[in-house]
Amino acid sequence: MSPYELRPSGCTPFEEELIDAMNNFAHSTNAPAFDTAGMVHRTRRRRTTLIAGFAAALIVAGGGTALASMTGASQTPAKPAATTVDHNRATFLLGGLTKEPIAVDLTGMDLATAKGQFLKAQLKLGTIVKVTSPGCKPTSVVEVIPHSPKIVSKGDTVNVKLCAG
Incomplete structure:
Protein backbone atom coordinates (compact mmCIF):
# COMPACT_ATOMS: atom_id res chain seq x y z
CA MET A 1 0.00 0.00 0.00
CA SER A 2 1.42 3.42 -0.98
CA PRO A 3 1.50 6.31 1.48
CA TYR A 4 -1.22 8.14 -0.44
CA GLU A 5 -3.68 5.33 -0.72
CA LEU A 6 -6.84 5.48 1.29
CA ARG A 7 -6.84 3.73 4.63
CA PRO A 8 -9.76 1.91 6.15
CA SER A 9 -10.78 5.21 7.80
CA GLY A 10 -11.07 6.84 4.38
CA CYS A 11 -8.20 9.32 5.00
CA THR A 12 -4.58 9.54 3.98
CA PRO A 13 -1.93 9.47 6.73
CA PHE A 14 -1.45 13.22 6.35
CA GLU A 15 -5.17 13.85 6.78
CA GLU A 16 -5.30 11.58 9.83
CA GLU A 17 -2.31 13.38 11.38
CA LEU A 18 -3.89 16.75 10.63
CA ILE A 19 -7.22 15.71 12.21
CA ASP A 20 -5.39 14.39 15.29
CA ALA A 21 -3.42 17.65 15.63
CA MET A 22 -6.60 19.73 15.37
CA ASN A 23 -8.42 17.57 17.91
CA ASN A 24 -5.49 17.79 20.32
CA PHE A 25 -5.41 21.55 19.96
CA ALA A 26 -9.18 21.92 20.37
CA HIS A 27 -9.25 19.78 23.51
CA SER A 28 -6.11 21.16 25.12
CA THR A 29 -6.82 24.90 25.13
CA ASN A 30 -9.11 26.49 27.66
CA ALA A 31 -12.17 28.27 26.37
CA PRO A 32 -12.00 32.04 26.87
CA ALA A 33 -13.92 33.27 29.90
CA THR A 71 -29.11 90.53 31.91
CA GLY A 72 -30.11 92.16 28.63
CA ALA A 73 -26.72 91.57 26.98
CA SER A 74 -28.34 91.28 23.55
CA GLN A 75 -30.37 94.46 24.00
CA THR A 76 -29.21 98.03 23.95
CA PRO A 77 -28.88 99.15 27.52
CA ALA A 78 -31.56 101.53 28.77
CA LYS A 79 -30.51 104.97 29.86
CA PRO A 80 -29.75 104.92 33.54
CA ALA A 81 -32.28 106.65 35.73
CA ALA A 82 -31.40 109.62 37.85
CA THR A 83 -29.30 109.04 40.94
CA THR A 84 -32.32 109.31 43.27
CA VAL A 85 -33.62 105.88 42.14
CA ASP A 86 -32.40 103.01 44.32
CA HIS A 87 -31.19 100.18 42.07
CA ASN A 88 -31.53 97.59 44.84
CA ARG A 89 -35.26 98.29 45.09
CA ALA A 90 -35.73 97.73 41.35
CA THR A 91 -33.63 94.55 41.25
CA PHE A 92 -34.85 91.05 41.96
CA LEU A 93 -32.77 87.92 42.50
CA LEU A 94 -33.82 85.02 40.28
CA GLY A 95 -33.09 81.67 41.91
CA GLY A 96 -33.23 78.10 40.70
CA LEU A 97 -31.23 78.46 37.45
CA THR A 98 -27.72 78.27 38.86
CA LYS A 99 -26.06 77.76 42.23
CA GLU A 100 -26.12 81.48 42.95
CA PRO A 101 -29.19 83.62 42.25
CA ILE A 102 -29.04 85.94 39.24
CA ALA A 103 -29.60 89.66 39.81
CA VAL A 104 -31.98 91.22 37.27
CA ASP A 105 -32.00 95.03 37.38
CA LEU A 106 -35.15 96.62 35.94
CA THR A 107 -34.21 100.18 36.94
CA GLY A 108 -35.36 102.67 34.32
CA MET A 109 -36.98 100.06 32.04
CA ASP A 110 -40.44 100.68 30.66
CA LEU A 111 -43.30 98.33 31.53
CA ALA A 112 -43.18 96.41 28.21
CA THR A 113 -39.47 95.58 28.67
CA ALA A 114 -40.05 94.59 32.29
CA LYS A 115 -42.91 92.28 31.20
CA GLY A 116 -40.53 90.65 28.72
CA GLN A 117 -38.02 90.02 31.50
CA PHE A 118 -40.76 88.47 33.65
CA LEU A 119 -41.77 86.17 30.77
CA LYS A 120 -38.16 85.04 30.27
CA ALA A 121 -37.85 84.36 34.00
CA GLN A 122 -41.27 82.60 34.03
CA LEU A 123 -42.56 84.98 36.70
CA LYS A 124 -46.11 86.32 37.08
CA LEU A 125 -46.70 90.06 36.93
CA GLY A 126 -48.71 91.16 39.95
CA THR A 127 -50.10 94.61 40.67
CA ILE A 128 -48.76 97.67 38.89
CA VAL A 129 -48.81 100.88 40.90
CA LYS A 130 -47.67 104.37 39.87
CA VAL A 131 -45.78 106.31 42.55
CA THR A 132 -44.20 109.72 42.64
CA SER A 133 -40.46 109.59 42.91
CA PRO A 134 -38.17 112.56 42.35
CA GLY A 135 -35.77 112.43 39.39
CA CYS A 136 -37.17 109.37 37.60
CA LYS A 137 -38.26 108.94 34.02
CA PRO A 138 -42.09 108.73 33.73
CA THR A 139 -43.51 105.18 33.35
CA SER A 140 -40.16 103.58 34.20
CA VAL A 141 -39.69 100.89 36.83
CA VAL A 142 -38.81 102.33 40.22
CA GLU A 143 -39.34 99.31 42.46
CA VAL A 144 -40.20 95.61 42.31
CA ILE A 145 -41.64 93.66 45.22
CA PRO A 146 -40.05 91.38 46.34
CA HIS A 147 -36.72 92.99 45.59
CA SER A 148 -33.18 91.98 46.46
CA PRO A 149 -31.96 90.48 48.75
CA LYS A 150 -35.08 88.28 48.58
CA ILE A 151 -34.94 85.50 45.97
CA VAL A 152 -37.80 84.78 43.58
CA SER A 153 -38.28 81.47 41.79
CA LYS A 154 -40.09 80.35 38.65
CA GLY A 155 -43.85 80.89 39.02
CA ASP A 156 -43.62 83.57 41.74
CA THR A 157 -45.59 86.83 41.47
CA VAL A 158 -43.72 90.14 41.34
CA ASN A 159 -45.42 93.51 41.87
CA VAL A 160 -44.11 96.58 40.06
CA LYS A 161 -44.05 100.26 40.97
CA LEU A 162 -43.73 102.72 38.07
CA CYS A 163 -42.71 106.34 38.16
CA ALA A 164 -45.68 108.67 37.83
CA GLY A 165 -43.51 111.57 36.72
Missing part, protein backbone atom coordinates in the same frame (compact mmCIF):
# COMPACT_ATOMS: atom_id res chain seq x y z
CA PHE A 34 -16.18 36.26 29.30
CA ASP A 35 -17.49 38.39 32.14
CA THR A 36 -20.75 39.31 30.43
CA ALA A 37 -22.23 40.95 33.52
CA GLY A 38 -19.15 43.16 33.87
CA MET A 39 -19.23 44.06 30.16
CA VAL A 40 -22.89 45.05 30.37
CA HIS A 41 -22.23 47.09 33.53
CA ARG A 42 -19.28 48.93 31.92
CA THR A 43 -21.29 49.63 28.77
CA ARG A 44 -24.21 51.02 30.74
CA ARG A 45 -21.91 53.12 32.93
CA ARG A 46 -20.16 54.57 29.86
CA ARG A 47 -23.48 55.28 28.16
CA THR A 48 -24.85 56.95 31.31
CA THR A 49 -21.70 59.05 31.70
CA LEU A 50 -21.88 60.10 28.06
CA ILE A 51 -25.55 61.07 28.32
CA ALA A 52 -24.91 62.95 31.57
CA GLY A 53 -22.03 64.81 29.92
CA PHE A 54 -24.18 65.86 26.98
CA ALA A 55 -27.02 66.87 29.30
CA ALA A 56 -24.63 68.96 31.41
CA ALA A 57 -23.24 70.63 28.28
CA LEU A 58 -26.76 71.46 27.09
CA ILE A 59 -27.73 72.82 30.49
CA VAL A 60 -24.60 74.97 30.63
CA ALA A 61 -25.18 76.22 27.10
CA GLY A 62 -28.86 76.88 27.80
CA GLY A 63 -28.06 78.47 31.16
CA GLY A 64 -25.54 80.75 29.49
CA THR A 65 -28.13 81.79 26.95
CA ALA A 66 -30.66 82.42 29.70
CA LEU A 67 -28.14 84.46 31.66
CA ALA A 68 -27.27 86.56 28.63
CA SER A 69 -30.92 87.22 27.85
CA MET A 70 -31.82 87.93 31.48
